[in-house]
Amino acid sequence: MSEAVGGVLLRRVRPYGEAETDIRIVGEEIAEIGTDLPVPAGAEVIEGGGAVVLPGFVDLHTHLREPGREDTETIATGSAAAARGGYTAVFAMANTDPVADNATVTDNVYRTGREVGLVDVHPVGAVTVGLQGRQLAEMGMMAAGAGRVRLFSDDGNCVDDPLVMRRALEYATGLGVLIAQHAEEPRLTVGAVAHEGPTATRLGLAGWPRAAEESIVARDALLARDAGARIHICHASTAGTVELIRWAKAQGISITAEVTPHHLLLTDERLSTYDGLNRVNPPLREASDTEALRSALADGVLDCVATDHAPHAMQDKCCEFAAARPGMLGLETALPIVVATLVAPGLLDWRGVARVMSERPAAIVGLPDQGRPIAVGEPANLTLVDPDRTWEVVPEDLASRSRNTPYTGMTMPAGITATLLRGRVTQLGGEVRW
Numbered sequence: 001m002s003e004a005v006g007g008v009l010l011r012r013v014r015p016y017g018e019a020e021t022d023i024r025i026v027g028e029e030i031a032e033i034g035t036d037l038p039v040p041a042g043a044e045v046i047e048g049g050g051a052v053v054l055p056g057f058v059d060l061h062t063h064l065r066e067p068g069r070e071d072t073e074t075i076a077t078g079s080a081a082a083a084r085g086g087y088t089a090v091f092a093m094a095n096t097d098p099v100a101d102n103a104t105v106t107d108n109v110y111r112t113g114r115e116v117g118l119v120d121v122h123p124v125g126a127v128t129v130g131l132q133g134r135q136l137a138e139m140g141m142m143a144a145g146a147g148r149v150r151l152f153s154d155d156g157n158c159v160d161d162p163l164v165m166r167r168a169l170e171y172a173t174g175l176g177v178l179i180a181q182h183a184e185e186p187r188l189t190v191g192a193v194a195h196e197g198p199t200a201t202r203l204g205l206a207g208w209p210r211a212a213e214e215s216i217v218a219r220d221a222l223l224a225r226d227a228g229a230r231i232h233i234c235h236a237s238t239a240g241t242v243e244l245i246r247w248a249k250a251q252g253i254s255i256t257a258e259v260t261p262h263h264l265l266l267t268d269e270r271l272s273t274y275d276g277l278n279r280v281n282p283p284l285r286e287a288s289d290t291e292a293l294r295s296a297l298a299d300g301v302l303d304c305v306a307t308d309h310a311p312h313a314m315q316d317k318c319c320e321f322a323a324a325r326p327g328m329l330g331l332e333t334a335l336p337i338v339v340a341t342l343v344a345p346g347l348l349d350w351r352g353v354a355r356v357m358s359e360r361p362a363a364i365v366g367l368p369d370q371g372r373p374i375a376v377g378e379p380a381n382l383t384l385v386d387p388d389r390t391w392e393v394v395p396e397d398l399a400s401r402s403r404n405t406p407y408t409g410m411t412m413p414a415g416i417t418a419t420l421l422r423g424r425v426t427q428l429g430g431e432v433r434w
């Protein structure tokens, strides 16, 4: 976990895609920014070649599967995938086995993440015991533990009982922590595997209506308003959710929302092959939804990108579509998809990418040392992006222990060339430095 003696010199990089400069890092901090800096004795020099440098990315929604399904991902392999994707902090969801509904589990996730040291792993605590939606978990104990849990979610499940959700919001407000809701009214999604629409009808797949998500988003906005609480919406997937969040924000309700790379890029038309790799919750929607999600991210109605990185064993994905487990990998392909869907069409510039990938997610959960400006004296949590490096997604090349990417064979329009966590190079050219 030690940084190179003499620090690191990033040569010819472009902060936020702007003018080329050098960045000198000493210890954990940015020590100097300027052109043609001399190479300090013993420093590692990284030739940027004009690469864009951004604050390290922060993912509010990662499934690391440890404890319980270490055959599909571990905190170590997931951290490596995160480093390769340009991330310096990830929030590890609570739907593990055992569930992270107590401080023993959340503290362990935190400690293991520290030992691995590639990315800051923040445990997410469950809102309810066993993700069952009935009894509130000991959120206070988890918040006060070594893992200092600041984000709580039953993700995978929705906290669907409105009274439980109301109590959870009140409790969270008292603790100064945030609840992230997987918005799904379960009585509208019984047996559902695909977006409810013409494609599902044609393919004979049971449909998941937009209203299953939107009704919970609307309800939770009102519950948060009445409790004076903050609420975060996981993986927003519909144009209607965008309109509800726009309305709630206009009312002064403290609501924030994330969108996944796959909901920005993919639509349910991909389901025609019945390939289980395309099954995900919430389901891939229609082009009118992806368009609304893209512009909402650009105009700030949606706050940030979160991967919902969801590793699964191939035997659980390569079966009949309806039997495939929902979820897809996301950490190593997130930035290129943001480039393809937002930067290339001119909806976001690199400052905007820094906002949705780093600054906003860090602010939402109140991380003091992430999402910071690239400036002297700031922690050196940095990501180098080569905007001209195209690469093809080959599942076997990914650092994740799982292979369930829907992007196999696709050409990605940008590459992450290096990641630094508090001055330590965690990956260079895709090579992870354990």
Ligand SMILES: NC(=O)N[C@@H](CC(=O)O)C(=O)O
Pocket (backbone or CB within 6 Å): 063, 095, 155, 156, 157, 182, 279, 280, 281, 282, 308, 310, 311, 325, 326, 327, 328
């Ligand atoms: N998104 C998914 O389809 N699956 C997630 C759970 C979740 O994020 O809802 C998983 O844990 O596999």
Ligand SMILES: [Zn+2]
Pocket (backbone or CB within 6 Å): 155, 156, 157, 182, 234, 235, 281, 282
């Ligand atoms: Zn979810």
